[in-house]
Structures are given as structure tokens and as C-alpha cells.
Amino acid sequence: MSTVDKQLENVRETIDEEVPRGITVTDVTYEGPELVIYTRDPKEFATDGDLVRRLASKLRKRITVRPDPDVLTPPDAAEDEIRDLVPEDADVSDIQFLADTGEVVIRAKQPGQVIGRRGETLREITKTTGWTPEVERTPAIDSPTVANVQTFLTQERDDRRDILERVGRQIHRDPMSSEEWVRVTTLGGCKEVGRAAYIISTADTRILVDCGDKPGERTERPYLDVPEAIGSGATALDAVVLTHAHLDHAALVPLLYENGYDGPIYCTEPTRDLLGLLTLDYIDSAAATGQVRPYGAEMVREAVKHCIPLSYGDVTDIAPDVKLTLHNAGHVLGSSVVHFHIGDGLYNVAFSGDIHYDSSRLLDGAVNEFPRVETLVLESTYGGRKDYQTDRDDSERKLKARLRHAAENDATVLVPTDAVGRPQELLVAIEEFVRSGDVPEIPVYMDEIIWEATAVHTSYPEFLRDDIERRLQSDDENPFLADQFTPVGDDDERRAVADRDEAAVVLSTPGMCTPGPVRTWLRALAPDADNTLVFVDHQARGTLGNRIQRGTDSVTLDGESVPLNLRVETIDGFSGHADRQGLENFVKTMHPRPEKVLCVDGDQSATQDLSSSLYHDYNLRTFTPENLETFRFI
The missing domain is CATH 3.60.15.10 (Ribonuclease Z/Hydroxyacylglutathione hydrolase-like)
Structure with a gap:
């Protein structure tokens, strides 16, 4: 018997001593960093609120309790039962079963309706199906990335x-060295x-x-x-x-x-x-x-x-x-x-x-x-x-000035940026500028990967500031749902947008102008002196973005020399x-x-x-x- 098996055997003996009669433990195993206890009686196990805490303290382990797979209703039948139990007013958008944890994730526009008074509906779901329900608010923007990851893991x-x-x-193996x-x-x-x-x-x-x-x-x-x-x-x-x-x-x-x-x-x-x-x-x-x-x-x-x-x-x-x-x-x-x-x-x-x-x-x-x-x-x-950035208020004043100039001259503001981080900060800022009347409503175009990364943000609002998390829960206040935000799919669409005689903001990857969609935008927009290229990310030495930032007057794109007649600015207060x-x-x-x-x-x-x-x-x-x-x- 290995040392880990012996350790689990001792753990099982301790659990059997602590668990009240009437609760059946079918398996105890390590899964990653957690000690997982499988039981045929998940509801009864959870009734004693101090039981897991006592076990964790005694065993000095992180403990997760999961229902034994044998007590789980098959997902298709369980979904039907859940939909019967949850009121229609909850507006359930998705039900996803996580078989490796015994959890069922229920996404709804009105999560309170899923939970029920004092958690009554959740308890009924567990009692009826055996699955442990987790309730999430339906994200404001569907994220294929999040959905695909969950489907793949299932x-x-x-x-x-x-x-x-x-x-x-x-x-949990024994240490191999005393050094x-x-x-x-x-x-x-x-x-x-x-x-x-x-x-x-x-x-x-x-x-x-x-x-x-x-x-x-x-x-x-x-x-x-x-x-x-x-x-x-x-x-x-x-x-x-x-x-x-x-x-x-x-x-x-x-x-x-x-x-x-x-x-x-x-x-x-x-x-x-x-x-x-x-x-x-x-x-x-x-x-x-x-x-x-x-x-x-x-x-x-x-x-x-x-x-x-x-x-x-x-x-x-x-x-x-x-x-x-x-x-x-x-x-x-x-x-x-x-x-x-x-x-x-x-x-x-x-x-x-x-x-x-x-x-x-x-x-x-x-x-x-x-x-x-x-x-x-x-x-x-x-x-x-000398690397001191302007504060956010100054940076936003500069950005507002660039947007107003673009609106007055039917020009474009091009912002090279990575897909995650800066573009979402900019979208929130621009939405507020327009809503407050500080700048005219101006269309904002972005690469599809930026839009998809934004959708991922709406799937994890708990990682954002409290005020943004609250706003994401309301269609009327969600800054990412502004009408002027439009994803752009390919180079033909990018060139078509660039040819329009209208003011616009373009967010495109990558942030240092290394090969990617931003070069298509740059080639189309660089010759026009009314347009502006705004850097908001660090431009590492040796990158095209760094050469532009340092003042080169032309760049070679697809083997062709393109004059940089557009204005180049750095607004560094948006940096992550x-x-x-x-x-x-x-x-x-x-x-x-x-x-x-x-x-x-x-x-x-x-x-x-x-x-x-x-x-x-x-x-x-x-x-x-x-x-x-x-x-x-x-």
C-alpha cells in the first residue's frame, strides 16, 4: 500500500468516526488540492452546518462534499424536473451539469426566483434530483468562450x-528529502x-x-x-x-x-x-x-x-x-x-x-x-x-478632446490594444462620456476578439469592482451594451469601415502593432492627417508600435511603404x-x-x-x- 493510500485509509477512519449514523460515505479521495468526500446523503450531510468545518479542522485539509454519482438523476431528466420546480418568471437561460462535482449551474435573468424564499427551491432541487444547485445571473453578453470551455470540461x-x-x-505524497x-x-x-x-x-x-x-x-x-x-x-x-x-x-x-x-x-x-x-x-x-x-x-x-x-x-x-x-x-x-x-x-x-x-x-x-x-x-x-503616467482624470480629458476632434472632422481615432483589459476600460469610459454629453455619440468598432473578451467579463462580474458588478446586472445600466459598440469580423469589414466618411473609434489588436488586425486599420487610416493613433499600452523596444511612438514618418506594411500622416499620441493613464x-x-x-x-x-x-x-x-x-x-x- 502506498503512503497516500495509507493516508486516505486513516482519513476515512476519522471521517467515519465523526459522521453521524444515517449518512453514508461511499468514497474518500484526493482530487487536486482538495479532499473529496462522496456521499449518498448530500442533503443530510449539509444539514449539520459544522460537520465539514469540524472535519477540515481535524484533518487539516480543504474538504468538498459531493453526491455519489449513483444518487444523481440523469441530466436530461434532472433538467426537466428543475424547470418544473423553478418559476417561469426566473427566465432560465441555461442549465449545465458538472458531473465531476455533482453541481448543476442554473443561469437565469432573475436568480432570486430560482433560489426561492429562504432557499426553498434550491433545497427542493437537491431533494428531487440529488444535484447541488449553483445559481448565476445570465451574462448580459453570450460568451462562446465560456460556454465552450464548460462544454469541453463536461x-x-x-x-x-x-x-x-x-x-x-x-x-499529498510524503516529502522525498529532508533538506x-x-x-x-x-x-x-x-x-x-x-x-x-x-x-x-x-x-x-x-x-x-x-x-x-x-x-x-x-x-x-x-x-x-x-x-x-x-x-x-x-x-x-x-x-x-x-x-x-x-x-x-x-x-x-x-x-x-x-x-x-x-x-x-x-x-x-x-x-x-x-x-x-x-x-x-x-x-x-x-x-x-x-x-x-x-x-x-x-x-x-x-x-x-x-x-x-x-x-x-x-x-x-x-x-x-x-x-x-x-x-x-x-x-x-x-x-x-x-x-x-x-x-x-x-x-x-x-x-x-x-x-x-x-x-x-x-x-x-x-x-x-x-x-x-x-x-x-x-x-x-x-x-x-521618468515613467510617470498621467492620472486617470487627465487621461480621460485628453481622450475626450481626441473624440470631439474626430466628431468635428469625420475622422477616426485608432487605438491599438490587447484584447483583454484596456479595451474594456475604454469602453466603460467612452460609454460614460457619451451618456453624460461630454462627447457626441460616436460609433466604436472593435475586433471580434475584443468583443468576445468583453463577453467573458460579463460572465465573471464578481471579479470586477462592486459598482461595475451592479451595473452589469441591469440592461439599462450595463456600459457594454451601448448602441454604438460594434464588433468587426474580418479585413474586408475593416476596410469598409475605414472608407466611411464618418467619425469613429477603432479598438484593434495587438497593442504593440505586431502582426494582426491593427495593421489593416493602420494601412487604411495612416495617410489621413485628420485621424489619430492613440497608444494606451506599453510599446516594447523592437516592436512596430515602439518605432511609431518614437517618431518614424512611415512604416512598411505588406511590403508597401505607408506614410504616417495621422497624429500620434500616447495617453498612458489607461495602462493596466x-x-x-x-x-x-x-x-x-x-x-x-x-x-x-x-x-x-x-x-x-x-x-x-x-x-x-x-x-x-x-x-x-x-x-x-x-x-x-x-x-x-x-
């Missing part, structure tokens, strides 16, 4: 349970923007944090072939942790599965869905521009299937000697500051990912309070001593990154303040400037790593 439920059980056994040490190895993202990838390792465990590409340089990948990563075999990695889904942090995660990795990915639920959306678009864009796709769509599906979503603030075992907690990073939907607690109080490391210190229109600012942190790995995108002051404030107000800071994910001058400032102002030990450096902390 179809793959048997494989997924096998994966979770295997991961669970790996997490205690902690190291971080940099595989990318040092003195450069992009290809973020870092290994945190102990004597027992090896975890990869992020795995992104370098904007405009698809051949420059993280150093994954070194022994610390997959050079010694992909199975040497115990886990992958994703801070967020932007391509410079996540584009190459599916490549790991192409190379034999078969382990978990820990992230938030929106990050999982956006990972699928953005990486599929990534390989489609590669094919469209004649480049070799780094992996196929089946590897994207493998990555999604291996994702284990976590909620902010949940402390989760991901290895015998490592606990992980995700915290809001304020950067984009679902983005996280990731905190590792290693050993029995041995050491604590936090990776900021990309952060925004102050609240934005959509998101609360980054969390920087932790039980303990000895080392912080900190992004430095705007870490240069903290500026120099925000980064310093994040560290200054961090509790507890770290002993060491590694400044990464910024160009050489930005990382060095920020490192020097943090050293002199706060007496911290700071470092500006090179790629492939290793730091030992214990």
Missing part, C-alpha cells in the same frame, strides 16, 4: 477526474518586456510561474530547455501557476503539453477561459502571417483541461511543501499576485505578475498585504525614473500597469515589507532604475537578474 469529465486524482496523490532550501531561476522576462517565466524550486518541488512569449519576437522563447525546466523532462515540473492570460505571460503554456508536461495549471477561473481564447487566436494569427504555429489547438485544449481554478484568498496545497494563495493584481480580469508559503514556515515568495496599484474603472487595485513575504519578484514595466510611483507605493505600503526584491519584466534601464530607488529609499536588498540566473534564499 465532455472530458472522466479524464479530468483522473487528472485531479493523480494531481491529488502528487500533492530545506528555496531557489528562484529566471527563464525569461529579465531586463526585457515579455517571455515571463520563472522557476521556484525546493528540494522536493519545482513550479513554473508563467510562460509567455516576447512581443514581436516569436522565436525568442523562455529558456525552457534548461535542466531546471523541461530540459530534464517535463515531468520534473510539479505545477504551473499563471498570474494572468496576456500572451507575454501565458502564450507558450500549451507548448509545455506538446513537450510532455501533464501536470496542473493553477489560476483564476477567468484566466483559464481567457487562456483558451487568447492562445487559440495566437496560433491562428501565426498561421495567417505564414509563421509556424508553436503548437496545435489540441494542446490548448489540454492546457484548459489541466487548469485547476482557485479563488482569491484561498490557501491551497499544491505540493507536499508548498501552499499557494492568489490575490487580486488589479491588472486585468482574473489577474493575480501569487504568494508561495514554503515548508512549515520556512520561506515566503510573492510574484507580482503585472500589477496596477490604484483602482481603475473596472478593477480594485492590487493586494499587497500578506501573512509573510521574504522575497518579492516585482514587475518593472514602468520602473524607469502601475507607473513608477505606483510600483514604489506597492512596495512602500506592502505588509510586511519584503527583505529582497527582484526587479523583472522591464527593459534594462527600467529594472535598474527601480532597483536602485527601492534600495536607497527603503533599504531593501534589490537585484536586477539576467535570464538564467538562480537565486538561493535559504
Whole structure:
């Protein structure tokens, strides 16, 4: 008998001692980081509100109680019964059964009608069908991405349970070494923007944090072939942790599965869905521009299937000697500051990912309070001593002026941006400008991927600021439902819109003007001096966006030289990154303040400037790593 089996046997004995007679426990197993108890009596199990808490305290495990599959009514019959129980006024839009958890997700325009008085309808659903109901408000915009992910995971439920059980056994294995040490190895993202990838390792465990590409340089990948990563075999990695889904942090995660990795990915639920959306678009864009796709769509599906979503603030075992907690990073939907607690109080490391210190229109600012942190790995995108962004009010005044100019001159404002984050901030701002009468109503066109990413936002309103979450629940107040917002599907449509003699705003990807739809817009709009190109994202060195921002008067697109007669402006207050002051404030107000800071994910001058400032102002030990450096902390 393995040590894990023996451990589960002991756990089962403890559960049998604690569970009252009349409640049948059919199985106890590890599924990912959770201890899962299967029972034929889920309703009775839940009646004792303290039972799970007592078990969790005694066993020191996160516990989930699920109905035994044998007591569940088949989904088709259960759906009929649910629709009979729920009033028509609830306006149910979707019922989805999650067989691996025994849950049924009921989406309705009036969720209160599904819940019933004091939860009476929910209890009746469980009593009648055996399924545990979860109620969600119907998203204002249908998201094929979210629906496809849920359908795929349902179809793959048997494989997924096998994966979770295997991961669970790996997490709860006995430590293999009595040595205690902690190291971080940099595989990318040092003195450069992009290809973020870092290994945190102990004597027992090896975890990869992020795995992104370098904007405009698809051949420059993280150093994954070194022994610390997959050079010694992909199975040497115990886990992958994703801070967020932007391509410079996540584009190459599916490549790991192409190379034999078969382990978990820990992230938030929106990050999982956006990972699928953005990486599929990534390989489609590669094919469209004649480049070799780094992996196929089946590897994207493998990555999604291996994702284990976590909620902010949940402390989760991901290895015998490592606990992980995700915290809001304020950067984009679902983005996280990731905190590792290693050993029995041995050491604590936090990776900021990309952060925004102050609240934005959509998101609360980054969390920087932790039980303990000895080392912080900190992004430095705007870490240069002159990298101070205008505040949001000034930025919005500038944008209003550009929109009014466009309206008066039947001109177009082109905004290159990534699909997730900035465009949603801009849509909310523009909707308010028009509603308040500050600017005339002006059509806003966007690539379909931006519209789909916006739909994903409406599927996860709980990750947004409270006021935005409330507005998304009302068709009259939902900013994303403004009449002037229109998705655009292909290059023919883009050229047709550009040829119209009307004022317009265009949001198009990618944000650094690397190959993608934005170049079609740029080619059509650049010769007209009335038009304006507005940068709202960081423009990394070597990208077309950076060359335009630095003042080039022409660009080569599809082999043709195109004059840049349009006005070029930068409005940096919409950035999802903290500026120099925000980064310093994040560290200054961090509790507890770290002993060491590694400044990464910024160009050489930005990382060095920020490192020097943090050293002199706060007496911290700071470092500006090179790629492939290793730091030992214990």
C-alpha cells in the first residue's frame, strides 16, 4: 500500500468516526488540492452546518462534499424536473451539469426566483434530483468562450477526474528529502518586456510561474530547455501557476503539453477561459502571417483541461511543501499576485505578475498585504525614473478632446490594444462620456476578439469592482451594451469601415502593432492627417508600435511603404500597469515589507532604475537578474 493510500485509509477512519449514523460515505479521495468526500446523503450531510468545518479542522485539509454519482438523476431528466420546480418568471437561460462535482449551474435573468424564499427551491432541487444547485445571473453578453470551455470540461469529465486524482496523490505524497532550501531561476522576462517565466524550486518541488512569449519576437522563447525546466523532462515540473492570460505571460503554456508536461495549471477561473481564447487566436494569427504555429489547438485544449481554478484568498496545497494563495493584481480580469508559503514556515515568495496599484474603472487595485513575504519578484514595466503616467482624470480629458476632434472632422481615432483589459476600460469610459454629453455619440468598432473578451467579463462580474458588478446586472445600466459598440469580423469589414466618411473609434489588436488586425486599420487610416493613433499600452523596444511612438514618418506594411500622416499620441493613464510611483507605493505600503526584491519584466534601464530607488529609499536588498540566473534564499 502506498503512503497516500495509507493516508486516505486513516482519513476515512476519522471521517467515519465523526459522521453521524444515517449518512453514508461511499468514497474518500484526493482530487487536486482538495479532499473529496462522496456521499449518498448530500442533503443530510449539509444539514449539520459544522460537520465539514469540524472535519477540515481535524484533518487539516480543504474538504468538498459531493453526491455519489449513483444518487444523481440523469441530466436530461434532472433538467426537466428543475424547470418544473423553478418559476417561469426566473427566465432560465441555461442549465449545465458538472458531473465531476455533482453541481448543476442554473443561469437565469432573475436568480432570486430560482433560489426561492429562504432557499426553498434550491433545497427542493437537491431533494428531487440529488444535484447541488449553483445559481448565476445570465451574462448580459453570450460568451462562446465560456460556454465552450464548460462544454469541453463536461465532455472530458472522466479524464479530468483522473487528472485531479493523480494531481491529488502528487500533492499529498510524503516529502522525498529532508533538506530545506528555496531557489528562484529566471527563464525569461529579465531586463526585457515579455517571455515571463520563472522557476521556484525546493528540494522536493519545482513550479513554473508563467510562460509567455516576447512581443514581436516569436522565436525568442523562455529558456525552457534548461535542466531546471523541461530540459530534464517535463515531468520534473510539479505545477504551473499563471498570474494572468496576456500572451507575454501565458502564450507558450500549451507548448509545455506538446513537450510532455501533464501536470496542473493553477489560476483564476477567468484566466483559464481567457487562456483558451487568447492562445487559440495566437496560433491562428501565426498561421495567417505564414509563421509556424508553436503548437496545435489540441494542446490548448489540454492546457484548459489541466487548469485547476482557485479563488482569491484561498490557501491551497499544491505540493507536499508548498501552499499557494492568489490575490487580486488589479491588472486585468482574473489577474493575480501569487504568494508561495514554503515548508512549515520556512520561506515566503510573492510574484507580482503585472500589477496596477490604484483602482481603475473596472478593477480594485492590487493586494499587497500578506501573512509573510521574504522575497518579492516585482514587475518593472514602468520602473524607469521618468515613467510617470498621467492620472486617470487627465487621461480621460485628453481622450475626450481626441473624440470631439474626430466628431468635428469625420475622422477616426485608432487605438491599438490587447484584447483583454484596456479595451474594456475604454469602453466603460467612452460609454460614460457619451451618456453624460461630454462627447457626441460616436460609433466604436472593435475586433471580434475584443468583443468576445468583453463577453467573458460579463460572465465573471464578481471579479470586477462592486459598482461595475451592479451595473452589469441591469440592461439599462450595463456600459457594454451601448448602441454604438460594434464588433468587426474580418479585413474586408475593416476596410469598409475605414472608407466611411464618418467619425469613429477603432479598438484593434495587438497593442504593440505586431502582426494582426491593427495593421489593416493602420494601412487604411495612416495617410489621413485628420485621424489619430492613440497608444494606451506599453510599446516594447523592437516592436512596430515602439518605432511609431518614437517618431518614424512611415512604416512598411505588406511590403508597401505607408506614410504616417495621422497624429500620434500616447495617453498612458489607461495602462493596466502601475507607473513608477505606483510600483514604489506597492512596495512602500506592502505588509510586511519584503527583505529582497527582484526587479523583472522591464527593459534594462527600467529594472535598474527601480532597483536602485527601492534600495536607497527603503533599504531593501534589490537585484536586477539576467535570464538564467538562480537565486538561493535559504
